[in-house]
Amino acid sequence: MGMASSGGDSRGLALHTKMLLGFLLGAVAGGLAFAFGHTVDAEGVKQALPWLQVVLTWITQPVGTIFLNLLFMLVLPLVFSALVLGVVEIGDPKALGRIGGKTLIFIVTVTGIAVTIGLVAVNVFQPGAGIDPDVGRALIAESSSQAAVIVERGEAASAMQVLLSIVPRNPLQAGVEGNLIGVMFFALLFGIAAATTPTAGVRTFVGTVQGVYDITLKLINAVIKLAPYAVAALLFTLIASKGFSALVPLAKFVAVAVGALAVHMFVVFPLLLWFVGRMNPLEFFRKAEPVILTAFSTSSSSATLPTTLRVAEEVLGTPKRIGRFVCTLGATANMNGTALFEGVVVLFLAQFFGIELSLGQQVLVLLMCILGGIGAAGVPGGSLPVIASILVMFGIPPEGIALILGVDRFIDMCRTAVNVTGDLVGTVVVSRGEPADAPDIAARPA
């Protein structure tokens, strides 16, 4: 694939540097616009000044939305072709079993570590105990209608429902409804059957899927060139319209959640990379930067998947088949940050409502959060319905989720960055000890 290295751009700055600049520009300009671009109307409500409304409506919102749409547009062909090819390239059922097994162990163990960090942090710092009940009630009332919708979705998404949706009755419908786990299951079966059916027809099919994958990757490389501008636009829109004032009443909760996420990202991941993956963490983070910034500004693992796969494939230096397999599955199944956050919210709300959870119950919360990290959709706020259903299980009022909605978007940015970084770390760890890629699979004799 004729792609510049690590986002290198022959015409100037490397992509990751441009993205960082876009990120900083969006954040600083957004902060200034939030400070100076509003007026307070007669009822005391903050209103954007006309110039800011024009900038938001005509420039930054459409730029951000078009970029997100372009990324989401590529997700379905990418998930299907990457998984089919990943499985066919792994080929031998024994190797598939080994790589699949290692991936599963990675997901469960590392997600378990993440949730444990979150639970310990909430137990130590008790962020739910210090909230003034009046402030809490006001926050809950403010977001109650939004919370009601989430709770309804959470009740519909019972554990059994989530399990059943893994096997889709109609794979096209699963795609249309954004049920990526269903699409993945279909693609995995397709790949396994293709890998074990040595006919001329299957070889042609695999060649075609390779074509779909190559074309999608080519498109990704084009779309990613827009990322620095889109990242600036997305951040500007968010910060200029909402600022960070929502964080203040829940500062302790935000600090605990973000602090625990930071420990996972900057302590656990580097240790795994160093000791298990045998990769220098600094080099890893430099290479992963475009992925981290895209995740941070889109709050969506699915929207970040094109970038994740591109980095796994072209920058990380791990076998392509493993990157395709781990990152594609990981985009919905390996969500370390989300699982950690779920644990933090459940204990935080239990503290707020004065509900005592025993150690045994907390272990159950841990297990539910590991499953919740697998079941949550990779879209902004995808974990909220899952959290609502876990709250119900432990007798904590699920409407309490309204308490944290005001700060959710900011934490979502952070946890999504942890989620996708976890997919790349998983790729490095699972790749350890695996042989390099075989030559082009489409050219391989059946």
Ligand code: ASP
């Ligand atoms: N936004 C997260 C993701 O896409 C999911 C969540 O935690 O809400 O990875």
